[in-house]
Amino acid sequence: MRYRSRRGIPGFRLSLGLTVSFLSLMVLLPMLSIVILSSGLGPRGFWEAVSDPRVLAGYRVSFLCSLIAASLNSVFGLILAWVLVRYRFPGRRFIDGLIELPFALPTAVTGIALATLYSDKGWFGKPLAALGLRAAYSETGIILALTFITIPFVVRAVQPVLEQLDRSYEEAGRMLGASPPQIFRRVIFPEITPALLTGFGLSFARALGEYGSVVFIAGNMPFRTEIAPLLIMIKLEQFNYMEATAVALVMLAASFLIMFGINCIQSRASSFVRG
Amino acid sequence: MYVNLEHISKRFDGFQAVREVSFGIRRGRLAALLGPSGSGKTTILRMIAGLEDPDSGDIRIDGLRVNDIEPSRRGIGFVFQNYALFRYMTVFDNIAFGLTIKKEKPGRIRERVGELLQLIGMSGLEKRYPAQLSGGQKQRVAFARALAPNPRLLLLDEPFAAIDAKVRRELRAWLREMIRSLGLTSIFVTHDQDEAIEVADEIIVTNQGRVEQMGSSLELYQSPATPFVVEFIGASTPVPEISALKGFDGTPPGAGGAVRPEFVSVYAPDEQVQYAHTEEAIVRSIAFRGDSLELGLTLKGLPLTAAYSLARAPLAVGDAVRLLIRHLYLFDGGQVRLLQNSAYGNGPSENFYSI
Numbered sequence: 001m002r003y004r005s006r007r008g009i010p011g012f013r014l015s016l017g018l019t020v021s022f023l024s025l026m027v028l029l030p031m032l033s034i035v036i037l038s039s040g041l042g043p044r045g046f047w048e049a050v051s052d053p054r055v056l057a058g059y060r061v062s063f064l065c066s067l068i069a070a071s072l073n074s075v076f077g078l079i080l081a082w083v084l085v086r087y088r089f090p091g092r093r094f095i096d097g098l099i100e101l102p103f104a105l106p107t108a109v110t111g112i113a114l115a116t117l118y119s120d121k122g123w124f125g126k127p128l129a130a131l132g133l134r135a136a137y138s139e140t141g142i143i144l145a146l147t148f149i150t151i152p153f154v155v156r157a158v159q160p161v162l163e164q165l166d167r168s169y170e171e172a173g174r175m176l177g178a179s180p181p182q183i184f185r186r187v188i189f190p191e192i193t194p195a196l197l198t199g200f201g202l203s204f205a206r207a208l209g210e211y212g213s214v215v216f217i218a219g220n221m222p223f224r225t226e227i228a229p230l231l232i233m234i235k236l237e238q239f240n241y242m243e244a245t246a247v248a249l250v251m252l253a254a255s256f257l258i259m260f261g262i263n264c265i266q267s268r269a270s271s272f273v274r275g
Numbered sequence: 276m277y278v279n280l281e282h283i284s285k286r287f288d289g290f291q292a293v294r295e296v297s298f299g300i301r302r303g304r305l306a307a308l309l310g311p312s313g314s315g316k317t318t319i320l321r322m323i324a325g326l327e328d329p330d331s332g333d334i335r336i337d338g339l340r341v342n343d344i345e346p347s348r349r350g351i352g353f354v355f356q357n358y359a360l361f362r363y364m365t366v367f368d369n370i371a372f373g374l375t376i377k378k379e380k381p382g383r384i385r386e387r388v389g390e391l392l393q394l395i396g397m398s399g400l401e402k403r404y405p406a407q408l409s410g411g412q413k414q415r416v417a418f419a420r421a422l423a424p425n426p427r428l429l430l431l432d433e434p435f436a437a438i439d440a441k442v443r444r445e446l447r448a449w450l451r452e453m454i455r456s457l458g459l460t461s462i463f464v465t466h467d468q469d470e471a472i473e474v475a476d477e478i479i480v481t482n483q484g485r486v487e488q489m490g491s492s493l494e495l496y497q498s499p500a501t502p503f504v505v506e507f508i509g510a511s512t513p514v515p516e517i518s519a520l521k522g523f524d525g526t527p528p529g530a531g532g533a534v535r536p537e538f539v540s541v542y543a544p545d546e547q548v549q550y551a552h553t554e555e556a557i558v559r560s561i562a563f564r565g566d567s568l569e570l571g572l573t574l575k576g577l578p579l580t581a582a583y584s585l586a587r588a589p590l591a592v593g594d595a596v597r598l599l600i601r602h603l604y605l606f607d608g609g610q611v612r613l614l615q616n617s618a619y620g621n622g623p624s625e626n627f628y629s630i
Contacts, residue, residue, distance in 0.1 A: 176373035
């Protein structure tokens with residue numbers, strides 16, 4: 001057989017068979033149905049559906065806000081993970097438990113809570129409005145919601161890697177005269193980059209597909225704060241299934257390309273360690 | 276003394292790791308901190324490096340008190356137990372790390388790294404990543420990385436622990452020669468007495484946070500200062516009640532001690548014995564040790580080990596033999612005294628190490 005498992009554990013055929021069947025049933029088949037459904041439009045109809053200016057604006061809002069949310073979480077998730085791993089303080093376990101909460105909360109609840117807080121009359125919205133900043137019903141609101149619901153990804157991806165990281169790496173840097181920022185940048189950061197990229201990719205993908213929490217805080221103004229998933233919902237409500245799936249297909253393809261790219265970078269980053 | 280520790284103590288929450296440790300090492304010497312795990316040897320090494328701060332006591336290097344000096348400013352090269360090579364950097368970048376931090380000129384860095392690669396015999400491998408190196412190569416890179424900024428003192432934490440037994444012997448010899456030829460004062464930590472004996476000029480034996488004894492391997496073996504050193508260095512069998520043995524009846528009852536295999540003469544059943552004070556013992560096991568046989572014996576229920584020359588009358592398991600315990604160590608309140616069998620008279624024996 002040409003494709004061998006890298007470890008000595010047997011069961012390659014069985015496990016690969018299961019993997020392929022599971023992925024086909026759970027992922028590929030639904031995707032395929034999208035392709036088939038949208039193909040009813042024909043190439044010209046498909047192009048018209050996805051190049052509609054309102055749809056393009058939706059893509060722009062979705063991808064841009066997801067990108068910003070995932071970036072924000074990469075920075076703050078890393079800090080959170082760092083604090084949780086490196087320091088012992090009262091309430092650490094409590095904070096650790098809070099991390100998963102955004103996953104457990106129904107997204108609509110999240111959306112309503114955020115909209116209340118950040119609307120012009122809300123606790124945070126009011127002082128912000130006084131400063132001339134508008135949080136709810138703007139891109140800022142979308143980014144807020146997307147950041148909230150994707151908090152766990154980076155934290156949970158980076159945390160185990162930081163925990164496993166041997167202190168002697170830092171000590172080696174210290175003995176050789178590196179300052180704490182130099183140690184972080186040159187010794188620790190390369191070690192956690194693959195995990196950070198994983199967390200970023202997961203956050204980004206999750207944010208792209210998010211709908212429930214965003215619609216409550218976005219204001220949903222066409223061309224400005226209308227996200228692509230909402231456009232799909234609108235088309236579905238109008239029983240325009242083919243156009244809805246066409247819009248979805250483009251999002252899918254773009255997400256896949258981005259995730260594939262991130263995985264490639266990540267696998268390159270960790271290739272030094274595998275040798 | 277080039278490196279001097281004066282009354283160093285260190286406590287980790289609830290655990291006294293190092294107690295009142297003092298010792299000195301002369302310039303250019305290669306010293307081993309030898310002791311079982313938890314004896315404080317690694318903590319002592321880390322305090323010299325500045326990776327831990329002592330609770331009390333002074334550490335001096337070349338006369339200067341370094342307690343409050345940053346680790347990187349103490350002029351120390353440190354080789355970590357797992358080498359701690361930066362996994363995302365090439366061999367070159369690893370060795371160059373300390374120099375790039377010091378903002379040396381790129382030309383100067385290339386020159387120095389080239390020199391070190393030559394020294395460790397790894398020229399041409401500078402573009403490899405640590406994951407692509409063998410254990411021995413990793414150790415040599417860690418050694419070169421520590422040497423790059425020209426330290427005046429080299430510290431090594433269990434330098435051979437992560438290497439398989441076969442390569443370990445070669446590396447020991449390599450490292451010893453390398454350090455000797457550089458004339459670099461060095462201290463390494465080990466729990467393996469063979470390693471300490473083979474590599475070090477002097478050995479500092481630690482136990483329960485204290486220094487038990489310091490000296491050359493011969494000194495430690497021939498005149499152990501504490502019962503722990505007797506047990507830890509070389510082979511010995513404990514004797515709980517010395518006064519029960521013939522020829523040592525004069526010792527106070529209750530006193531214990533230990534016997535080294537070479538302190539025991541074994542005589543075959545039909546052999547003529549010129550001494551009184553021989554005892555009857557049974558051979559329990561015979562093991563081949565290259566130049567001699569190692570006999571496992573029982574003497575009145577007491578297990579003993581003795582060396583037996585290959586040239587002498589062959590013995591079998593179960594044989595009743597006669598044996599003479601020529602010497603033994605008496606443990607006397609933390610001290611060790613070498614006693615001689617009264618069969619020899621009372622004068623000190625000249626050649627008690629002959630079999």
